[in-house]
Amino acid sequence: xxxxxxxxxxxxxxxxxxxxxxxxxxxxxxxxxxxxxxxxxxxxxxxxxxxxxxxxxxxxxxxxxxxxxxxxxxxxxxxxxxxxxxxxxxxxxxxxxxxxxxxxxxxxxxxxxxxxxxxxxxxxxxxxxxxxxxxxxxxxxxxxxxxxxxxxxxxxxxxxxxxxxxxxxxxxxxxxxxxxxxxxxxxxxxxxxxxxxxxxxxxxxxxxxxxxxxxxxxxxxxxxxxxxxxxxxxxxxxxxxxxxxxxxxxxxxxxxxxxxxxxxxxxxxxxxxxxxxxxxxxxxxxxxxxxxxxxxxxxxxxxxxxxxxxxxxxxxxxxxxxxxxxxxxxxxxxxx
Numbered sequence: 496x497x498x499x500x501x502x503x504x505x506x507x508x509x510x511x512x513x514x515x516x517x518x519x520x521x522x523x524x525x526x527x528x529x530x531x532x533x534x535x536x537x538x539x540x541x542x543x544x545x546x547x548x549x550x551x552x553x554x555x556x557x558x559x560x561x562x563x564x565x566x567x568x569x570x571x572x573x574x575x576x577x578x579x580x581x582x583x584x585x586x587x588x589x590x591x592x593x594x595x596x597x598x599x600x601x602x603x604x605x606x607x608x609x610x611x612x613x614x615x616x617x618x619x620x621x622x623x624x625x626x627x628x629x630x631x632x633x634x635x636x637x638x639x640x641x642x643x644x645x646x647x648x649x650x651x652x653x654x655x656x657x658x659x660x661x662x663x664x665x666x667x668x669x670x671x672x673x674x675x676x677x678x679x680x681x682x683x684x685x686x687x688x689x690x691x692x693x694x695x696x697x698x699x700x701x702x703x704x705x706x707x708x709x710x711x712x713x714x715x716x717x718x719x720x721x722x723x724x725x726x727x728x729x730x731x732x733x734x735x736x737x738x739x740x741x742x743x744x745x746x747x748x749x750x751x752x753x754x755x756x757x758x759x760x761x762x763x764x765x766x767x768x769x770x771x772x773x774x775x776x777x778x779x780x781x782x783x784x785x786x787x788x789x790x791x792x793x794x795x796x797x798x799x800x801x802x803x804x805x806x807x808x809x810x811x812x813x814x815x816x817x818x819x820x821x822x823x824x825x826x827x828x829x830x831x
Contacts, residue, residue, distance in 0.1 A: 524579035542581040545615030554610050557603040572596055587622040595625040605819035638828040642728035643672040643809035645801045646739045647701040649693045661741045665689035666714055667703050670801025674809045684802035686711045701799040715750040722752050729760040733784050733808040736763045762824045764812045787811055
């Protein structure tokens with residue numbers, strides 16, 4: 496049986512809640528424990544004063560970032576930063592923003608401490624370069640095994656986050672990809688005879704024809720193994736809470752293998768990308784899986800075939816975790 500899991504707040508979310516509600520951290524400020532080492536390395540606090548043209552390194556945490564378009568059509572950044580004693584506004588002009596903007600935005604999401612090379616400029620400090628105080632290693636996030644799942648069905652009743660008439664759906668393909676140690680270790684897919692016609696609109700999406708499924712086994716023959724697989728691992732989907740998981744539950748119950756009220760441990764990657772600003776500079780063009788894969792330069796197979804989409808979904812989740820977009824999913828998968 497799946498354990499009943501409540502998604503605990505991440506360390507960053509706890510810190511943010513403390514800071515937002517109280518104006519300070521209940522625990523020690525993350526930079527306080529680093530200060531002795533920083534002092535030995537000559538890295539200053541934010542409250543230093545620099546003359547025009549002078550440079551220094553400061554350590555800080557990013558609390559807010561705003562991107563602005565200049566009169567010349569280029570982009571610059573305004574960065575609000577803090578350390579254990581003060582807060583300060585930093586200016587990042589276009590040349591530096593092009594090189595460092597992504598790292599600064601990532602530091603805002605992850606709560607990582609960054610070291611900024613700054614120069615004096617009137618009343619504000621000007622950002623010249625950025626690096627992480629503690630660069631990540633190459634081992635990837637420390638998460639457990641998970642199973643990425645994707646379905647193709649007889650009807651195209653999905654929309655971008657729109658509710659689905661689950662009763663109309665019959666599964667024509669199930670794809671799974673097992674991830675362990677931060678990589679895909681196996682994947683598989685099975686065509687399913689739905690016992691009814693595939694709509695023209697669905698065929699146009701996934702390319703599966705009636706002839707391809709008419710000699711395949713019905714879902715009832717594969718349901719026992721599928722149900723056990725779903726109970727064994729945390730499930731990762733793309734828009735699965737609105738489509739794949741309700742359809743799976745309904746279809747398994749229809750053929751006599753209900754999930755018995757089990758609470759799946761599931762992560763819906765779509766919930767994370769909904770928080771992106773699709774279409775803006777430096778963001779994916781849309782919330783579609785294909786556009787997310789293009790943006791993060793993740794190799795993709797055949798679009799809307801179950802095994803390829805399942806593997807792509809798992810890889811996208813790992814990338815989002817690494818980029819700091821999915822802290823709650825990281826905490827959930829670490830705990831299972």
